[in-house]
Amino acid sequence: ETGVTQSPTHLIKTRGQQVTLRCSSQSGHNTVSWYQQALGQGPQFIFQYYREEENGRGNFPPRFSGLQFPNYSSELNVNALELDDSALYLCASSPGVGQPQHFGDGTRLSIL
C-alpha cells in the first residue's frame, strides 16, 4: 500500500511570502493532521481535517490554513511567512480513531 507522501521535500522562501505544502494520505485514511517540528523539538499540532472539514486546531495563528480534498489529499498554506516558520512540516494520516498516525517524510521549510 502507498504510504503518506509529501511535496516538496525542501523549500526556501523569504519573509512575507506565501507557501503551499501538499500531502497525499495513505490509501483508506480519511483523517489528516499537520504538524510543525522546529529543530530539536517535538512536533506541534497545527490542525486536523476529517472528510474535508477542519476538525480541531492547535495554537497557530489564522495565517496557517488548510484544505482537504475529496480524495483525502491535503494542503497546508502559510501566509506572511516569518523567520520562526522555519521548520519541518509533517503530515500524518490515520484510518480511524485510536489508530496510530502514519507520518510522511515531511517538508523542510527554510525562511530567509
Next chain:
Amino acid sequence: ELKVEQNPLFLSMQEGKNYTIYCNYSTTSDRLYWYRQDPGKSLESLFVLLSNGAVKQEGRLMASLDTKARLSTLHITAAVHDLSATYFCAVDSGFNKFYFGSGTKLNVKP
C-alpha cells in the same frame, strides 16, 4: 492545552545497560503512542497504548501506560547501538489530535 513532558531529554548509555524514559501528561487520556525518529527522518510508530495498564513489548523495548498517574514509560533492556534515535511520546487529546513531548535523544555507546 494538553502538556506532555518527557524525561530525560538526553540519555547516553552503554550497550547492554537498561534504562527507562518517562512521559507525563496533564489531562485525562487513555491513548498514548510512542514514536522513534532517526536524524533527518520522519516518525516511525513503535507502540499504541489504548487502556490503563496496557503493556506492549517489541524486542528490547517495552512500553506501559498508567492512565490514573498520567504516566507512560518506555523501558530499554540491554541497549544496543541500533537503538540510538530520538523517542517521542504522543498523547491523543481526542479524535486523533496528538500532543507530543519534546523527545528523548538516546545515544547508545558501543
